[in-house]
Amino acid sequence: AQKVTQAQTEISVVEKEDVTLDCVYETRDTTYYLFWYKQPPSGELVFLIRRNSFDEQNEISGRYSWNFQKSTSSFNFTITASQVVDSAVYFCALSEGDKGSRLTFGEGTQLTVNP
Amino acid sequence: DAGVTQSPTHLIKTRGQQVTLRCSPKSGHDTVSWYQQALGQGPQFIFQYYEEEERQRGNFPDRFSGHQFPNYSSELNVNALLLGDSALYLCASTWGTGVYEQYFGPGTRLTVT
Numbered sequence: 001a002q003k004v005t006q007a008q009t010e011i012s013v014v015e016k017e018d019v020t021l022d023c024v025y026e027t028r029d030t031t032y033y034l035f036w037y038k039q040p041p042s043g044e045l046v047f048l049i050r051r052n053s054f055d056e057q058n059e060i061s062g063r064y065s066w067n068f069q070k071s072t073s074s075f076n077f078t079i080t081a082s083q084v085v086d087s088a089v090y091f092c093a094l095s096e097g098d099k100g101s102r103l104t105f106g107e108g109t110q111l112t113v114n115p
Numbered sequence: 116d117a118g119v120t121q122s123p124t125h126l127i128k129t130r131g132q133q134v135t136l137r138c139s140p141k142s143g144h145d146t147v148s149w150y151q152q153a154l155g156q157g158p159q160f161i162f163q164y165y166e167e168e169e170r171q172r173g174n175f176p177d178r179f180s181g182h183q184f185p186n187y188s189s190e191l192n193v194n195a196l197l198l199g200d201s202a203l204y205l206c207a208s209t210w211g212t213g214v215y216e217q218y219f220g221p222g223t224r225l226t227v228t
Contacts, residue, residue, distance in 0.1 A: 004157075033214045035216070037219075042221060043203060043205075043221055043222045043224075044219055044220065044221045044222065045158070045205065045207075045219035046219075047216045047217070047218065047219075050214075050215075050216050052214075091157055091158070093157075095214050097214070100163070100170070100171065100212040100213060100214055101146065101148065101163070101207075101209050101212070101213070101214055101215060101217055102148065102160050102163060102171050102173075103148075103150075103158070103160060103217065104160070105157030105158050105159075106157050107155075107156055107157050108156070108157050
């Protein structure tokens with residue numbers, strides 16, 4: 001069965017600090033997809049990135065970057081030069097290849113960026 | 116371009132009652148999934164509808180049922196409400212049954228007293 005673990009329940013940083021959110025996943029499938037979503041206080045989940053199991057290249061998008069390592073079953077998310085607007089709950093999620101877009105979410109990490 | 120919309124925003128029900136939540140997918144999307152998010156936890160998959168049929172189901176009892184209409188909108192019905200059904204119910208939409216990013220609505224906050 002698939003499982004996603006986000007060991008960090010809460011993280012608090014000061015603005016402009018870099019912060020890394022950890023995600024470890026479990027799956028028996030060789031084809032799977034990993035996602036990160038952001039959930040601000042309004043409640044609506046905002047899609048950030050999708051990665052498939054065959055693409056281990058790291059990705060950078062502005063201040064966001066993702067490190068995918070199959071050897072450690074991890075898909076970590078780094079925010080560089082954090083801003084107050086980054087404060088939210090961040091979820092890592094997994095979709096196995098034969099289950100379409102059905103997502104298994106981790107428990108989330110509450111990130112607070114203080115001015 | 117309208118995103119995913121859900122109604123109502125908030126709802127308060129009594130144990131044993133029944134509730135219906137509604138979702139309209141993002142324009143161009145034909146697949147709708149429902150998730151339950153208890154306070155402080157990650158969303159849990161309830162079920163997914165495509166072509167007006169339930170295609171996948173998570174580990175939820177039969178009290179949870181759904182429907183998809185020809186215009187792709189969807190309803191989630193919960194019968195015999197329990198206190199533990201109190202949660203944020205999220206609707207997500209996407210294209211077909213492949214693995215694409217899902218777009219989520221703002222959710223319906225259900226409180227069971």
